[in-house]
Amino acid sequence: MEPLILLEELTKNYDGKVLALDRVSLQVYPGEWVAVMGASGSGKSTLLNMIAALDRPTSGSVWVNGEDVLSLSEEERARFRREKVGLIFQHFYLIPYLTALENVMLAQYFHSMADREEAAQAVHEVGLEQRMSHYPSELSGGEQQRVCIARALINQPKILLADEPTGNLDAENEEIVIAIFRRLHRAGLTLLFVTHDPQIGTQADRIVELEHGRILPTFPAKALRSI
């Protein structure tokens, strides 16, 4: 099987001073759930940004779904982000003057055409059918994150990328959001999450641990579960 994400010798040197990633090679296969963990400053967000084509490495290569991401023009990179990846962040980045439903429809619009029915279905799938016409300020943190999940999934991406998706949630909302991720994983979506959250770490198929921009030897997540 071909990897869905293939990183080879990825290096990122910010301003020629900070070596955030140091020759990182990684393969993620279709349907895998990978948790990227490690201390603050170890390069986790930098790694995610490279895969999402939000930033460029200093050297190395990034292949996603058979596409050489670094060879894409600016316009093609925007298309790549719209079509291939769904993105979820710790801070929600919802548009404050659009409702939950409209925030999801906006992502559709940038992809192709807004479709109210389809967006409503996505909002329903994250359990927010009663909150469709609420504005972000009228939603709890957990509900806002669920809107973000609906928005990330609306264009049927191959891969869901998340940076600390439960970082701002209390235990109850964390459990709700993780249950959604578990369902997506079972449905066959490929998940790559940067997280400090041991709950996510133990549910993933595999943990990739970064230290000073380098990957430590991997071990199966189930080994963690038995500790």
Ligand SMILES: Nc1ncnc2c1ncn2[C@@H]1O[C@H](COP(=O)(O)OP(=O)(O)OP(=O)(O)O)[C@@H](O)[C@H]1O
């Ligand atoms: N735009 C930037 N310019 C310069 N240095 C940066 C930039 N972004 C990140 N860095 C540095 O690169 C290193 C890795 O940062 P990164 O954000 O990837 O860490 P992280 O593992 O996501 O940390 P955290 O868990 O705190 O989010 C850090 O030393 C950080 O200060």
Ligand SMILES: [Mg+2]
């Ligand atoms: Mg980070």
